[in-house]
Amino acid sequence: MISSVAEVTDLGIDDNHEWVEDLAWAYGLVSPDPAERAAALDHHARARTEAEAAFARCHEGPFPRLLFRTRMRTYRRAGGRCFPGALWSGSEYTYGQISTWPRLPLALLFLEWEARYPREWTEHAKAWGAKQALIRDLAATDHDQQLRAKLVDLVDLAVQRTYRCKDREYVRVARAVDGDELRGRLHKAQHSENPAAQLHASYVLWLLDHPEIPNTRHVWRTWRSGALT
Numbered sequence: 001m002i003s004s005v006a007e008v009t010d011l012g013i014d015d016n017h018e019w020v021e022d023l024a025w026a027y028g029l030v031s032p033d034p035a036e037r038a039a040a041l042d043h044h045a046r047a048r049t050e051a052e053a054a055f056a057r058c059h060e061g062p063f064p065r066l067l068f069r070t071r072m073r074t075y076r077r078a079g080g081r082c083f084p085g086a087l088w089s090g091s092e093y094t095y096g097q098i099s100t101w102p103r104l105p106l107a108l109l110f111l112e113w114e115a116r117y118p119r120e121w122t123e124h125a126k127a128w129g130a131k132q133a134l135i136r137d138l139a140a141t142d143h144d145q146q147l148r149a150k151l152v153d154l155v156d157l158a159v160q161r162t163y164r165c166k167d168r169e170y171v172r173v174a175r176a177v178d179g180d181e182l183r184g185r186l187h188k189a190q191h192s193e194n195p196a197a198q199l200h201a202s203y204v205l206w207l208l209d210h211p212e213i214p215n216t217r218h219v220w221r222t223w224r225s226g227a228l229t
Contacts, residue, residue, distance in 0.1 A: 022080070022081055023081065023086055023106065025039075025040055025043050026040060026043075026044070026083075026086070026106070026109060027040075027109065028040030028043075029041065029044065029109070029113045029117070029120070030109065030112050030113050030116050030117070037117070037120075041120060041124060044082050044083070044124055044125070045124065047078070047081040047082035048082040048124070050078045050081070051075065051078040051079040051081070051082055051085060053078075054071070054074050054075040054078040054079070055075050055079075057071050057074075057075070058071045058072055058075050082125070083110055083113075083124070083125035083127070084110065084125055084127040084130045086103075086106055086110075087103060087106055087107060087110060087130060087134075097141075098134075098137040098138060098141050099141040099142050099143075099144075099147065104147075107134045107138070108150055108154075110125070110130070110131075110134065111131065111134060111135065111154055112153075112154065112157075113125070114131060114164075115154055115157035115158055115161075116157060118161070118164055128165050128166050131165075131166045131169075132166045132169055135166065135169040135170060135172065135173060136169060136172060138151060138173060138176075139169075139172035139173045139175070139176045140172075140176070143176065143177055148177050149181075151173050151176070151177045152177055152181050152182045152185065154170065154173065155170050155173055155174045155177070155182060155185075155186075155204070156182075156185045156186075156189070158170045158200075159185075159186065159189050159197055159200040159201050159204060160189060160194060160196070160197045160200075161196060161197075162196050163196075163200070168215060168220075170204075171204060171207055171215040172215075174186075174204050174207070174208060175207070175208065175211060178208050183205065183208070186201040186204055186205050186208075187201070187205070189201035190202050190205065199224075203220065203223060203224075206223065206228075213228075
């Protein structure tokens with residue numbers, strides 16, 4: 001788990017980006033400590049309230065164009081202090097370059113938050129489109145050892161639970177980081193006492209053994225019916 005600003009800079013992201021300090025608190029969103037997580041959630045809620053207020057001020061008028069631009073800058077900055085705006089606000093990003101994107105740690109944090117605490121993520125930062133886009137980009141990029149380990153964790157977390165919107169995209173990631181570590185996790189889930197984990201792990205393992213088969217709803221339904229083995 002990337003859980004501190006120090007670990008962010010260890011990834012080579014130490015270019016004096018203000019957002020590193022502004023969002024240091026956000027790693028509390030995935031903390032196993034309820035008190036730490038509650039504090040982070042409160043911080044996030046206040047940041048989102050400030051962003052919403054800044055957005056509302058952008059539409060108060062009439063006012064000169066210069067004032068509008070000033071208010072929009074204020075809104076973008078405020079939006080960058082909470083999710084999902086923190087992923088994009090003031091950030092240069094080109095599709096296919098997520099592995100070198102300075103906000104990659106925030107993208108991984110956003111996905112981990114959704115995976116570990118889905119109800120809190122849904123209440124405070126629901127953004128299915130962002131989830132889908134990030135997972136697809138992560139599946140398509142190069143994977144160093146640290147990123148690969150993080151993606152294996154995310155697949156494992158997704159497999160362990162009841163299906164949520166866009167979880168199907170994690171099959172792309174599983175295929176991208178296929179290997180002994182991932183398959184070991186999936187076999188463990190397959191033989192656990194968790195019915196959802198048993199089902200999902202079996203399906204992902206089957207797809208890994210059949211890379212030529214697309215992961216579509218039709219394939220999922222057919223596999224569940226027992227027509228595909």
